[in-house]
Amino acid sequence: MATSIESHVVDITTCAICLEKLNIPKYLPCLHTFCESCLRTYITAIFEKEHKQSIECPVCRTTVTISKEVNTPDEWAKVLPLNFLIVGLLEKEKLRDHKTMHGEELKLFCADHHTPCCSMCVSIHHRRCAKVLSIEDAAMEYAKSDEVKYLKTHLANVDYDVKVIIKDRSSAKENIDKDYKRKQRDLEVIFSDLVAKINDLKVRREAELLKIYNEVKETIDTTLIFFQNKQKNIENEKQIIDAAVNMASNVQVMIEVEKLKKQVEEHKQVIQSKTKEIVNYELLLQDVENITKLAEQMEKACQISCKKPNTYIALSSVTVTPNVSEIFSCCRFGQHTCSWGVKGAKQDAICVSLSKEIELYGLLSYVCKDALATCDVTATVKDDTTDLVVVKDTIDSKVAENNTVKIMFPKPVKLLANKKYHVVVVMKGTSWCYAGGDGETVVDSNGVVFTFNNSPLSNNGTNTNAEQIPGFVFKISDEL
Template sequence: MASSTENPVKVDLTTCSICFETFKTPKYFPCLHSFCEGCIKTYITTTFLQTKGGVNCPVCRMYVLKPEDISIDDWSSKLPTNHILVSLIDTNELKSGEKLCAACSRENESESATSWCINCGEALCKSCERYHRRNKFLSNHKVVDIENYGTTELPYNHKDIQCTEHPDKNVEAYCSDHSAICCMTCVMLKHRKCDNVGSIQDAAEELKKSKEVKSFKDALMELKKTLDALVECTMDNLQIFDKDIKKMKLDVDTLFTKLSHHLSQLKSDILSEISKIEKEVRPEIEDKHDEIKCKISTIENDLTLFQTNIKYAPPAQFLQAMEKLMEQRSILEQFVNEESQKLKEISVTFDANEKLQEIEKHIKVFGKVNIRRRNKADMLRSTDKQVNMSSVVPTTKQVDMSSVVPTLSSEVNEQDTVTGISVLENGLVLLSKWNNLNIELRDHQCSSVLSSLSLPGYPWGIKMTSDTEGAVAVEGHGLIIFNVQNNQITKIKEIRTNVNYDFVYHQGTYYIGCNKKIAVYDSNHHKVRDISVNNIVGYMAVRDDTSLCYTVWGGRELYCITMDGTPVFTYSHDKLQYTTGVTVDHAGYIYVCGCDSYNVHQLSHDGKLQRIIFDNLPSGPYCVSFNKHGDKAMIGCYNKVLSYDMK
């Protein structure tokens, strides 16, 4: 583990990454990257139409959805202000030059400030400071000398932070049970039964003294060390990739040259043969042509002699001439008869090689470019990067899901329908129990109940959205957000929707399946937009960073769409009936349950059937979940939970 002082990371927190100047009203995205309000407004305006419904963070490229009830022009102003940066900038300004008294400036007077009121966020001269302290309503304000301002900690005040539930109220309290800062209205309405509600100051002090905070920097440094190694891996990968691309292009050119040379030689050979035939056959046709023309000339001459003799020749000469002409006619008749019988039309044709003739039909591509992806842990090992990957990359070898053979390891009978299942990072299992109207946290074997949470309606899809937080879709109510800690399930809040059977959570955004739409909510549980679909959405799963899959209630298909609703593919099969649960494993394979066909289909990333991986199940499957390594699968059924070893 790296020490807390090793390789300190220095980042200029006061400079906007868009304009590269000191922040002017710093606003931040959910990824915590901050920008000037004016800069991010310009960025949003110029990029929003291209990104359909949101924008990518200019720094980390995280996709941020626009809230539904806010216009593009107002979005930047509605982003949360980074008050800690405001305090940091004020501190730097106070230390870098003379600061004028704010109270005097309002009266058009110029007095040098000597102190700073943390609560008011204003600089004060000696005279105004004295009156400030004497004022009964301001006497509890913390006033510090400008020289000492920010030497121990930033004089940050939460007076300007509004409650997310009640925007007209400032936050004043912290609920440890729900890990939430809130206003006093929230304390009275939502946290009155909570055992650990106190001041923000006390909560912050307690958190600063906790083991988690003390080890936080070391954990981040370890993560950075790992990411540095991954950056080196990607740089090495880029060099290898560029080398491979160069070699592939050379191979293509070489193959093309080889084929071109071979085809050119074949072309030359056939053209030579054509020229040879032309030289042999053409004179034969020409000679016959000339011979026939000569006979025509003979006939024309005989006709002239005949007409002359019949008109002018004496009888004796006429008889002699006619005898010769008759003889000549016989010779010509014989020639015509013979030539009419034996004259042949000579033509030539080209019969292309059958394989060449079918080349366009059978050879559609010049070749295939294969992309081989290796696990990032294998990349690090192959490059001899000495990094502790225990907290970042799983040490357990992940299963090759293309050839794995499932083996039934246990079958737990339930007196209920299991409509949702999720295998947690630690191996524990969450179940949605339909008839019982509750969710349960089970042990690794799914045989013992560790904790349960009663619900206001029928539960369906259930998933974890972080290490400790999850959600369950409740029919007719919406999404119930809950916390899982110390083997206990605690309800946090509820997102109300009309009809809801499942949801997915991806990059800080909830996609909730409803009636003929998918409702999109941000990480603060605020409605952003709707994605229109044709039916009631059943179960859902994230396919990749740009698309998701879903089934429809009572249907026989699996649909895949982009995050903005554009269709990608639709899958159906004769042996897939009444599609229910859907999930995606670590390798990108898609799994869809057929409740009435008693099976689970394994699909490729592009929606092609690989195989029916679970078939002839003892009960109709509603949901399927894999552990993080892919070596264990659990299927929730009508009255059973089936566990499989994937080897």
């Protein structure tokens, strides 16, 4: 049975046209799979010889009709779907290949550079490296380490982030569709009783609306499709590492993990760069009230535009700065010292009111004195007895600036002007933490006046003068 299954795997990973291993495997509606380049050549030959707008599958002869949106064989070959199953099988076959370099078996492993190498590689590129082991010894050490667990964790994180982004973009697409339909109905009501000149203007404005809608929808679809494809890649990589752990040797697991670690970092970089480009949209109709009053001004009235409200997506694998131009932070302390124990579970709290409405993106928090230590934090913003947001985070001293880090919320919280809120923080760690001093009860930050009062919820010493909850990360709502 094992031989039969293996033969079948070899068969489905071979292109029926060129009889070589599939390269960029694309499948037809009948599910037969071929190399993209082989399909391109085959389609070109059919078009040139028979002048048809359809082809037959080279295996089963099922007729496949060309899409009206496709103009060339090259375009048709490119839009055919990729066979991710075959891609996965080909990757699994690669795991069974013993790699060589410079014509030699890779019998050594440089721990400094995390790469397998041959004796020539060692003599040329790794002669100054402190730790070069036999690849078997390195694999034994690798098997005892947490590298596979680490990779799985980070792969799960980027997979989670991609799903979060896909969910966010799907929601944005649904909202812009609804918004488009609402605004379309508004336009219909506005223009229903107007004369021919205004009807002509209506057509132009609808065209503008449709153009902006299509542009926005295309932008959202592009991001959505990109991350959907990215998710497929990640799922494939998860299958590969699972297959390697279950089927491959320690050496092969080590090699595959090191290769996929680079892929994970690339995923993170792509997520970080792409997420910064993400914005939400809102279609706007401007100066609507002038339409019914001044028909001669219709050319300037009811303009179609698109508002882009601030977008913030909370991710787990990377930190993305909110895509807004005016995010501020304020601090209520004049200095800080290291004198605060975080071994207990008591809560620090402060009461704050604002002169203007703001969007609260997060809190500032001090870190542990030990530069290598972490501290678990639970932060809550309360409106009387109602929790507006509760966030749990692990703050890392290594990423602190001036012994302070930002604890960002999953989404901004709106705080109203002249209303009192209580901010509560519970810190749990194994060492001493920095704490603030010389606190101010009134802080003016970028035109917003923060007024601090002692909170009855504080039972760990934090007050208007000293200790924890040094400040906030916010945006002024009037500028949204």
